[in-house]
Amino acid sequence: MALYADLHRHLGGSVVPRILWRYFKRHNPDMAQRFPEYPTFEEFYTRKRNTLDEYLELHTLVESVQTEQTLPYFIYRLIRGAYIFENLAYLELRYTPYLRTPEHLNQSQRIEAMTNIVQIVGKASQVKEYPIIISQILCMHSRLPYEVNKAIVELAAQMRDYVCAIDVAGGDSHYGERLDEFIDLYKYARSLGLKTTGHLYETPEGCYPELLPYLMRIGHGIQIPLKHPELLPQLAEANQCLEVCPTTYLKTGTLEDLYQLKTVFDRCFDAGVDIAICTDNAGLHNVRLPFEFENLLTQDVIDFHQLQACQDAAFRHAFAWPYKEPPASLLIGLLNDDSSEEEQELLSV
Known part of the structure; x- marks a missing residue:
């Protein structure tokens, strides 16, 4: 059995449509009345949006029900x-903890409440019957004030048992007016020894080379090979x-056809830039x-050799994977050890 790593999955977009619909049926009369039958909810929840901003509005629907209790x-x-x-053997789950705190609290109280949210997510992620290594990435947000974003960075540094990195989210077209703030926050994060990624170069409006030096990974980044290939040697x-999330670009209208990603993969492979294939919002996409993986292969975007390279890269660039090798190599090692013991027993007979 193959074992995979997903380095880019949002907590808000991870809930598959049927589970969310069942929750609404039981606990949210307004939504239950709006979508009395599941097919209509699935169509609404997973359909293509015109822009990234319109797509991101769906996160608010889920964030409102992802509370301390739920x-x-x-x-x-x-x-x-x-x-x-x-x-999955490994999963990095990212979200903005501030947006899971009670809205009736003031800003200072919500900042204090973030610690409890991170602890709840961390403890709930330890499920013995499903042994997956899970770590959190805390997201700063383009629509949150500097004080809150700085508190998110400091919280990540304080809770390293649960948190492996920080990110910035909220639509990459919105960073421009506050670029100096985010550069300052990333500098601060790196000074605290935090690992970093960031939603960047996802859309043509979200290209900020000033942020690149502070990132260890790039969330999406597809506009670099598409529009700015001169930056690829720097990345290598x-x-x-x-962190390339194929279905996202179709759902947000960023790309019209999945085959457009072939340029992304080909140019990155030629330049020696690693790609990890991720889901982003597996629930929103269903x-x-x-x-x-299968969609990229069947539509001739990548071949099997490139797929394997991307799968290996995901473990190599994982912020909290505790081993030097991916799971397949570890299993092969175990099997070889067992075979050697059996051979030695046979030889000794």
């Missing part, structure tokens, strides 16, 4: 599905990995990681 419910089902249906030298 997070364990959603996370357990997320992990169960990831283990049984996706064969810095060992920066792109597409799991093995299907992302």
Whole structure:
């Protein structure tokens, strides 16, 4: 059995449509009345949006129900599905903790409440019957004030047992007016020894080379090989990995056809830039990681050799994978050890 790593999955977009619909049926009369039958909800939840901003509005729908009380419910089902249906051995789950705190609290109280959210997510992610290594990436947000984003960075540094890195999210076209703030925050994060990624170069409006030096990985980054291939040698030298999430670009209208990603993969491979294939929002897409692989293969975007290279790169660039090798290599080592013992026993007879 193959075992995979997903380095880019949002907590808000990870809930598959049927589980979210069932939750609404039981606990949210307004949504239950709006979508009395599941097919109409699935069509609404997973359909293509015109822009990234319109697409991101769906996150607010899920964030509103991912509270201190309900997070364990959603996370357990997320992990169960990831283990049984996706064969995940490793998952980095990212989200903005501030947006899971009670809205009636003032800003200072919500900042204090973030610690509890991270602890809840961390403890709920430890499910013995589904042994997946899970770590959190805390997202700063383009629409949150500097004080909150700085508190998110400091929280990540304080809770390293649960958190492996920080990110910035909220639509890459919105960073421009506050670019100096985010550069300052990333500098601060690196000074604290935090690992870093960031939603960047996802759309043509989200290209900020000033942020690149502070990132260890790049969330999406597809506009670099598409529009700015001159930057690829710089990425290769810095060992920066792109977190490419194929279905996202169709759902947000960023790309019209999956085959457009062939240029992304080909140019990155030629330049020696690693790519990890990820899901981003597996629930919003109703597409799991093995299907992302299959879609890329069947539409001739990549070949099997490139797929294997991307799967290996995901473990190599994982922020909290505790081993030097991916799971397949570890299993092969175990099998070889067992075979050697059996051969020695036979020789001794």
